[in-house]
Amino acid sequence: MEVRTDWFSGRKGIIVTERGKRPDYFKRIPEIEKKICPFCPGNEKMTPKAEIIIKVKESGELETKYGKEIEYAGDWQARVFRNLYPAFDTVSNEANYPYGYHYLIVETKEHDKDISNFSNIELKAYAQAMISTKEMIEKDEKIQYVAIFKNYGKEAGASVPHSHTQVIGSALVPPNIKREQEIFSKKENAMSLLIEEAKNQERVVVDKDGLVAFTPYVPISPYELWITSKEKEKDITKQPEKLFILLKLIRIVIHTMEKNFGYISYNFYFHISPREEEKFHWHMEIVPRVNVYAGYELGFGIVIITANPENVAALYRDSIKENFEQLRDRL
Numbered sequence: 001m002e003v004r005t006d007w008f009s010g011r012k013g014i015i016v017t018e019r020g021k022r023p024d025y026f027k028r029i030p031e032i033e034k035k036i037c038p039f040c041p042g043n044e045k046m047t048p049k050a051e052i053i054i055k056v057k058e059s060g061e062l063e064t065k066y067g068k069e070i071e072y073a074g075d076w077q078a079r080v081f082r083n084l085y086p087a088f089d090t091v092s093n094e095a096n097y098p099y100g101y102h103y104l105i106v107e108t109k110e111h112d113k114d115i116s117n118f119s120n121i122e123l124k125a126y127a128q129a130m131i132s133t134k135e136m137i138e139k140d141e142k143i144q145y146v147a148i149f150k151n152y153g154k155e156a157g158a159s160v161p162h163s164h165t166q167v168i169g170s171a172l173v174p175p176n177i178k179r180e181q182e183i184f185s186k187k188e189n190a191m192s193l194l195i196e197e198a199k200n201q202e203r204v205v206v207d208k209d210g211l212v213a214f215t216p217y218v219p220i221s222p223y224e225l226w227i228t229s230k231e232k233e234k235d236i237t238k239q240p241e242k243l244f245i246l247l248k249l250i251r252i253v254i255h256t257m258e259k260n261f262g263y264i265s266y267n268f269y270f271h272i273s274p275r276e277e278e279k280f281h282w283h284m285e286i287v288p289r290v291n292v293y294a295g296y297e298l299g300f301g302i303v304i305i306t307a308n309p310e311n312v313a314a315l316y317r318d319s320i321k322e323n324f325e326q327l328r329d330r331l
Contacts (some may be wrong), residue, residue, distance in 0.1 A: 264288050
């Protein structure tokens with residue numbers, strides 16, 4: 001047993017591996033969704049009209065279409081439209097109003113497919129949809145931050161089982177990002193220090209292609225994983241090729257989670273720089289939803305973690321090593 005505090009995230013946690021019996025729901029079979037899915041091809045009129053679509057041309061190249069160029073049709077690889085139930089909108093400029101944009105990216109036409117089995121062309125279309133959506137939102141100079149995140153599975157908060165990603169552009173900068181801004185303003189090499197700590201404590205899972213994946217010192221979920229770049233870069237979405245390489249690594253990670261735990265809900269989210277911030281160093285966090293916060297976590301701000309992050313890193317390393325090249329280069 002050990003009490004840990006993470007200087008970067010501000011998290012405090014207790015590592016208690018004795019409580020770490022594998023939960024039954026690791027082996028749960030995903031529920032079969034029998035309702036009509038609004039995100040499937042042919043059901044486009046069940047959602048707001050797409051503002052961006054990514055198509056794959058016969059040549060294999062990607063084509064991005066916007067606004068009036070788009071018709072309601074199933075000829076798309078990725079599709080972007082406004083959330084019917086937005087957390088932010090542009091109705092008011094009054095103080096304390098959540099001014100912003102809330103979009104959904106449907107990453108694939110296939111209802112039961114997830115990033116773990118996307119092809120490379122599907123990953124490229126996904127990356128392009130992400131970049132195009134963010135660029136469209138950032139044309140509004142009131143927007144200070146664009147949050148990109150994915151909720152997959154019921155336990156992760158997804159209301160539709162068809163794989164999708166959410167993009168929220170807001171006039172406010174979220175508190176966690178503000179905290180990291182303050183850290184980077186004092187220590188521009190803060191992320192490099194985290195990487196070095198992870199290496200020294202044997203928490204690094206992958207160090208390849210300019211990216212480092214590692215388990216955090218104080219996770220909020222027993223099998224949480226962070227990914228960042230070795231070189232200081234403030235926003236991975238500004239670099240299409242590097243974003244594609246990152247998505248290939250995420251595919252490997254999610255595949256590895258499914259291999260070890262079976263069907264599993266998860267969240268992932270990007271921490272990228274706010275507008276006009278130069279000292280930031282991006283990272284992303286992947287959080288498999290294998291635990292439920294109970295009274296102690298909710299009431300007192302300390303997380304009880306049932307798997308040692310160093311052991312989790314070893315588990316991931318062994319699993320990924322077996323088929324890294326095959327999964328990375330999937331067509």
